[in-house]
Amino acid sequence: MKDIQKSTDLRGIDIQHVGIKDAHLPFLIKTKAGDFQQVVARILFTVSLPKEYKGTHMSRFLEILQQWCDKPVAEEEMEAMLQDALHHLEAKTAKLRLSFKYFVEKKAPESGRKSVLDLDCFFEGEKSAGTPMAFRLGVTVPATSLCPCSKAISRYGAHNQRSLLQAVVEFKPSVPxxxxxxxxxxxxxxxxxPIYPLLKREDEKYVTEKAYERPKFVEDILRDLVLALRPLPGLFWFSLACENFESIHNHSAYASHEEYVHDEALTIHKERTD
Structure with missing residues (x-):
C-alpha cells in the first residue's frame, strides 16, 4: 500500500516534535526495594521530522511502547524505547515522557500506623542519534507549611497550609x-x-506541634530544597517549584528556581543548545 506519510513535502519546514499525546498504558516502575510497582502512565512520545517528509507513522509509537508494558522500567528501558523510535521512525531526535501516580509507604510518627501516599511523578527522556539519553525524573510531594509571620505576631496559634513541592532532577549520563x-x-x-494519609490522635498532635516548631515561608522551603539537592553526587541540573495553598487568602504563594549544578554542567548545556 502507498506510504502517504513518507511522501515528499515541499514547504521546507522541519518539525522538532511530532507524535502521540495523552495515550495511556500500564507500566511497571522499578522501586528502591528492587521490585516494581504497576502504574498507569499518561504518555507524550515524539520524534523530529525532516522537512522532506509529509508525516510520521503514528502507529509505530504504540508498537514500540507495547513491547515494554510488562517489563520493569527505569532509565535503561527509557533509552531503549527512544533508540527504537530513532531507528523505526528514521528520526534524529526522540522524546518520551511517562507521567504516573506512584505510591510510597508512610508510617504515622507516633502510632506507627502504615498507609500509602500518592505522588505525581514522571520519567522524561530525550535522545539524539549517537548520543546518550538525557533523563529527568519529576516528583511532586504534598507537605505542610506554617507561616512564620503569623506565628510571630499572634498571641496564640499560626495559620498553615498544604503545599505542593516539585523537584525535577537530571543526573550526568554515567550516574544512576x-x-x-x-x-x-x-x-x-x-x-x-510531612503529610501522612492516616493519622490517629497522637499523630495529629505530633504533626501540629512539629509544624509550629518549624515555621517556613514558601521562600524558605525553596531555598532549603536548593541546599538539599546541590550535594547529590552526579547531579547535573534541577528545577524546583513550591506552591502553598493559603488558608487566609484566595490565592497561592509560589516560588520556583532552576540551576545547573556545576560549571561543567552549564558548559554541556550550552553545547546542547548551540
Missing part, C-alpha cells in the same frame, strides 16, 4: 538517577512537616 522514594523523602524534609 535517584529513586523516587529517596527524592520524595528529601523533598518533604524541607517543609514544616
Amino acid at each position: 538517577c535517584i529513586f523516587i522514594e529517596e527524592l520524595s523523602t528529601l523533598i518533604e524534609e524541607q517543609a514544616s512537616c
Whole structure:
C-alpha cells in the first residue's frame, strides 16, 4: 500500500516534535526495594521530522511502547524505547515522557500506623542519534507549611497550609538517577512537616506541634530544597517549584528556581543548545 506519510513535502519546514499525546498504558516502575510497582502512565512520545517528509507513522509509537508494558522500567528501558523510535521512525531526535501516580509507604510518627501516599511523578527522556539519553525524573510531594509571620505576631496559634513541592532532577549520563522514594523523602524534609494519609490522635498532635516548631515561608522551603539537592553526587541540573495553598487568602504563594549544578554542567548545556 502507498506510504502517504513518507511522501515528499515541499514547504521546507522541519518539525522538532511530532507524535502521540495523552495515550495511556500500564507500566511497571522499578522501586528502591528492587521490585516494581504497576502504574498507569499518561504518555507524550515524539520524534523530529525532516522537512522532506509529509508525516510520521503514528502507529509505530504504540508498537514500540507495547513491547515494554510488562517489563520493569527505569532509565535503561527509557533509552531503549527512544533508540527504537530513532531507528523505526528514521528520526534524529526522540522524546518520551511517562507521567504516573506512584505510591510510597508512610508510617504515622507516633502510632506507627502504615498507609500509602500518592505522588505525581514522571520519567522524561530525550535522545539524539549517537548520543546518550538525557533523563529527568519529576516528583511532586504534598507537605505542610506554617507561616512564620503569623506565628510571630499572634498571641496564640499560626495559620498553615498544604503545599505542593516539585523537584525535577537530571543526573550526568554515567550516574544512576535517584529513586523516587529517596527524592520524595528529601523533598518533604524541607517543609514544616510531612503529610501522612492516616493519622490517629497522637499523630495529629505530633504533626501540629512539629509544624509550629518549624515555621517556613514558601521562600524558605525553596531555598532549603536548593541546599538539599546541590550535594547529590552526579547531579547535573534541577528545577524546583513550591506552591502553598493559603488558608487566609484566595490565592497561592509560589516560588520556583532552576540551576545547573556545576560549571561543567552549564558548559554541556550550552553545547546542547548551540
